[in-house]
Amino acid sequence: MDLSIEELERHIDELRADMRRAAQAGDRVLVEELREELREAQASWEEALTQVAARTPAADGRPAATSVAPRARGEAIGRGVRGSLLPLREQVHHALTLLTVPAAPRLIVAVHQAFFGTVIPNSRLTSLRRDEERSFRAAPFARPYYLCPALTADRLGPSRGLLSISTWPIAERIIGPLSPRVHFLTAAIKVAEAIARTPEPRPEALRLLARFAANIPGGADGSGPGTVIEAARAELAIHEEADRITREEAGKRAGRLTDVQRLFGVRFEVVSVVEDAG
Numbered sequence: 001m002d003l004s005i006e007e008l009e010r011h012i013d014e015l016r017a018d019m020r021r022a023a024q025a026g027d028r029v030l031v032e033e034l035r036e037e038l039r040e041a042q043a044s045w046e047e048a049l050t051q052v053a054a055r056t057p058a059a060d061g062r063p064a065a066t067s068v069a070p071r072a073r074g075e076a077i078g079r080g081v082r083g084s085l086l087p088l089r090e091q092v093h094h095a096l097t098l099l100t101v102p103a104a105p106r107l108i109v110a111v112h113q114a115f116f117g118t119v120i121p122n123s124r125l126t127s128l129r130r131d132e133e134r135s136f137r138a139a140p141f142a143r144p145y146y147l148c149p150a151l152t153a154d155r156l157g158p159s160r161g162l163l164s165i166s167t168w169p170i171a172e173r174i175i176g177p178l179s180p181r182v183h184f185l186t187a188a189i190k191v192a193e194a195i196a197r198t199p200e201p202r203p204e205a206l207r208l209l210a211r212f213a214a215n216i217p218g219g220a221d222g223s224g225p226g227t228v229i230e231a232a233r234a235e236l237a238i239h240e241e242a243d244r245i246t247r248e249e250a251g252k253r254a255g256r257l258t259d260v261q262r263l264f265g266v267r268f269e270v271v272s273v274v275e276d277a278g
Contacts, residue, residue: 004048005045005048005049005052008041008044008045008048009045011041012038012041012042012045015034015037015038015041016038018034019031019034019035019038022034027131027134029127029130029131030131033088033124033131036124037087037088088120088124088125088128089128089132089147091112091116091118091120092108092112092120092125092128092147092163093145093147093165094112094116095107095108095109095111095112095115095116095120096108096147096163096164096165097165098111098115098190098191098194099111099186099187099190099191100186100187100190101164101172101182101183101186101187101190102150102159102162102163102164102173102175102183103162103163103183103187104161104162104163105122105125105126105161105163106122107187108120108125108163109122109125110204110208111191111208113204114191114202114204114205114207114208115194115198115202115205117202125163128147128163129147129148129149129163129264132146132147132148133146133148133260133263133264136260136263136264137260140259140260141259144167145165145166145167146165146166146263147163147164147165147166148163148164148165148166148173148263148264149162149163149164149264149265150162150163150164150173150174150175151170151173151174151175151250151254151265152174152175152265153174153175153176153177153179153246153247153249153250154250155266155268156174156250156253156254156257156261156265156266157265157266157267157268158264158265158267159175159265162175166263169251170251170254170262171244171247171248171250171251172247174246174247174250174251174254175247176243176246176247176250177246178239178242178243178246179243179246179247181235181239182236182239182240182243184212184215185216185232185233185235185236185239186232186236187212188209188212188213188216188219188228188229188232189228189229189232189233189236191205191208191209191212191225192209192212192225192226192228192229192232193225193229195209195225196224196225196226196229209225209228212228212232213227213228213231216228216231216232216235217231217235218230218231218234219231219232
């Protein structure tokens with residue numbers, strides 16, 4: 001995301017204000033996340049300032065320096081590896097929107113790097129779901145969307161390690177016995193279609209497609225995304241209908257849940273039973 005130096009300054013001010021509010025609310029996890037975004041924004045501001053100085057003639061009439069200071073250059077390179085100025089939840093939202101199915105953090109990270117050019121630190125995804133639930137409980141539906149777990153078809157509990165988007169229909173957020181394979185094939189198709197639309201795909205995107213192709217019968221027989229799409233659709237036709245029925249039946253049962261449970265799943269507490277010795 002390219003911002004002017006004025007926009008970066010406003011963004012930095014907003015991040016500082018958000019950090020202050022998070023600190024006052026006692027939300028240490030959010031404070032740390034915002035602190036990292038603030039570091040990245042400040043590094044971008046330093047780089048923008050260096051570029052402004054390079055374009056501006058010196059006061060003594062000498063030509064402006066055209067090289068970037070080593071520290072600023074290092075920060076710019078580092079920022080390209082770490083991530084963008086977009087909040088973490090928006091980066092995850094971008095990746096999930098491309099995939100259209102629940103996904104594990106590892107795949108989300110790979111997709112965002114392949115198509116959006118930045119790396120999401122895997123460690124930062126660990127607490128994201130917990131932060132989203134805390135935010136929803138504090139102010140339900142205050143955000144246009146929430147990142148929440150996929151739900152298991154049998155108990156409608158949170159599925160370990162799979163993220164989805166709250167605005168998806170409930171049946172699309174449910175995981176049945178066939179769903180992992182169906183979602184893998186669907187994700188392969190979406191990745192292949194995205195590559196087909198891209199004039200010059202990133203090497204990371206082509207490597208990601210190759211990993212999908214290697215696990216689909218016939219997917220690696222040809223070259224290019226078209227082969228993967230055809231092979232994935234052929235297998236998807238075998239499982240898709242049965243998986244859809246399972247998920248839709250579970251979705252009907254989810255109508256009885258509370259808003260929090262529909263988004264973040266039903267949690268079952270362990271109850272200790274003490275037998276009567278008499």
